[in-house]
Amino acid sequence: MLTFNEQLHHLIEAGLQEDIGDGDHSTLSVIPADARGKAVLKIKQAGTVAGMQVAEAIFRYKEPSIQFTALKKDGDSMEAGEHAFEVTATVHSILQCERLVLNCMQRMSGIATLTRLYTDRLKGYATRLLDTRKTTPGFRLLEKEAVRIGGGHNHRMGLYDMIMLKDNHIDYCGGLEKAIERAWIYVQQVKPGLKIEVETRSIDEVKRVIAFGKVDRVMLDNFSPEMLSQALKLINRTIETEASGGITLDNITEYAATGVDYVSVGALIHQAASLDLSLKAVVI
Known part of the structure; x- marks a missing residue:
């Protein structure tokens, strides 16, 4: 059987291919390839955060040299208005990974939040x-x-x-x-x-x-x-x-x-x- 990290690698690969296809033409058309940027994950709903390690893995799959600063860890409580992480990378990498990161973390955080209610x-x-x-x-x-x-x-x-x-x-x-x-x-x-x-x-x-x-x-x-x-x-x-x-x-x-x-x-x-x-x- 594949390890967790090997399975995650395949999931990320498939997820990015599904989203990017033959190119992120929105970004390619307006952002220079060498432009660098920073982004922050903003929390808009209270619950239990999940997917922090997954988010970092997605960005690093696309660009291994990113700077990823975790402000929360998986399993932490979160409140609206807080930040979960900051990432610095090329703008192309940030924008191409954005939706996969959000889809994973939003879904995982919802499950973790409901699970925490049960375990409590x-x-x-x-x-x-x-x-x-x-x-x-x-x-x-x-x-x-x-x-x-x-x-x-x-x-x-x-x-x-x-x-x-x-x-x-x-x-x-x-x-x-x-x-x-x-x-x-x-x-x-x-x-x-x-x-x-x-x-x-x-x-x-x-x-x-x-x-x-x-x-x-x-x-x-x-x-x-x-x-x-x-x-x-x-x-x-x-x-x-x-x-x-x-x-x-x-x-x-x-x-x-x-x-x-x-x-x-x-x-x-x-x-x-x-x-x-x-x-x-x-x-x-």
């Missing part, structure tokens, strides 16, 4: 907050990084780093125990060490998973807090537990109070609203 509700509980694979195609790397910056934890990055037997897998395979057995044999023969998680939709299925074994984590899908408490008593910490489905800011503490190991919330990413930031020229 979990203070005092042992339960940890997970994201899901409900991400934007091509942008998962940075969306999940934003969750981490906001205080959450990444679930699996894709289909390759954990086995998760969901309802469709189980139904297509022909049953709960059959799916678990096949997955367990696959891990022994093909991918030793790969964890297996299985989704359950009722207390009866929880009992069957406990009796059969061979899994590392059980997902309790769309369980009410009361049903979740009942299931956790049966499991008795013999398997990692994850609650998923219908978990919101309004009820997350009820789920955490049950003692479940993890709660997963797809809304961290797919319901997050981008925050308002702008990159403005500074006359030097």
Whole structure:
């Protein structure tokens, strides 16, 4: 697998190519190629800042010799009117990177801000907050990084780093125990060490998973807090537990109070609203 930095390199390369195409003709037509300038990232909305390292990487991809001064770091609180960073480079580099930097930071900061709201509700509980694979195609790397910056934890990055037997897998395979057995044999023969998680939709299925074994984590899908408490008593910490489905800011503490190991919330990413930031020229 590619490292984070290698994946980020590809994302930046694709993002700039998408935006610039055969040339930034607006800039090429009015700005001399050797003109240098300075710009500042202005914060226009309160929240949690995310994407600072990504922004610097974008500018350095285009022009390695830039001067980048970070005034905030990823995970910091931010208020309208503050500045996040200053960058000095050729004007061409600043203008060609501007939109990609803003798109990444606005989206990431929105996700980090929403994630922080959820993690703040979990203070005092042992339960940890997970994201899901409900991400934007091509942008998962940075969306999940934003969750981490906001205080959450990444679930699996894709289909390759954990086995998760969901309802469709189980139904297509022909049953709960059959799916678990096949997955367990696959891990022994093909991918030793790969964890297996299985989704359950009722207390009866929880009992069957406990009796059969061979899994590392059980997902309790769309369980009410009361049903979740009942299931956790049966499991008795013999398997990692994850609650998923219908978990919101309004009820997350009820789920955490049950003692479940993890709660997963797809809304961290797919319901997050981008925050308002702008990159403005500074006359030097």
